[in-house]
Amino acid sequence: QAKARGLLIIRRLAICNSEVLLDRLHDVSLAVAEEVSNLRLKVARFAINTIGDLFSNVKKDMDCEVDSIAQVLLQKMGDSNKFIQEAASKSLGLMVMNVTPTRAMSALIAIGAQHRNVLVRKCAAEHLLTVVEKMGAKKVLSGTHSSASLLVYIVGKLAQDCHPDVR
Numbered sequence: 001q002a003k004a005r006g007l008l009i010i011r012r013l014a015i016c017n018s019e020v021l022l023d024r025l026h027d028v029s030l031a032v033a034e035e036v037s038n039l040r041l042k043v044a045r046f047a048i049n050t051i052g053d054l055f056s057n058v059k060k061d062m063d064c065e066v067d068s069i070a071q072v073l074l075q076k077m078g079d080s081n082k083f084i085q086e087a088a089s090k091s092l093g094l095m096v097m098n099v100t101p102t103r104a105m106s107a108l109i110a111i112g113a114q115h116r117n118v119l120v121r122k123c124a125a126e127h128l129l130t131v132v133e134k135m136g137a138k139k140v141l142s143g144t145h146s147s148a149s150l151l152v153y154i155v156g157k158l159a160q161d162c163h164p165d166v167r
Contacts, residue, residue, distance in 0.1 A: 007046040014053045029065040033072045052091035059098045070107035078117040105131045113154045118163045125158045
């Protein structure tokens with residue numbers, strides 16, 4: 001209950017007074033990300049929803065935390081609990097919409113696109129599509145040669161995936 005109460009306080013701060021969190025944003029996001037893997041489903045879901053609120057309200061200041069948080073959230077997509085999967089996907093969607101698109105794209109490619117679990121690959125592919133649509137194909141392909149070629153390679157790999165939901 002204490003952890004759930006603490007996460008609720010962080011969530012309220014993120015929504016109502018996000019400037020307070022900016023000084024210790026890294027510590028706060030690490031603490032919240034740590035609770036995502038809590039064995040109590042209530043605490044884990046509160047932590048996932050808190051991450052979504054952090055992305056929604058702190059926006060671009062969360063860029064530095066994208067890699068570590070995306071890894072934790074994508075890992076939760078392999079969880080068998082549907083509520084946890086839905087919450088993790090929703091928070092990833094908020095991440096994609098509120099941080100720098102290239103940061104979100106690189107995290108999704110590095111962590112989720114080649115994951116062994118089909119649910120993780122499916123979620124990464126869905127959110128990668130959102131990032132590409134948000135940026136526009138012209139901007140995505142006009143980036144550095146290595147990032148554009150990596151994206152084309154990953155998209156080709158996802159399009160040839162053995163699972164139809166990933167394709």
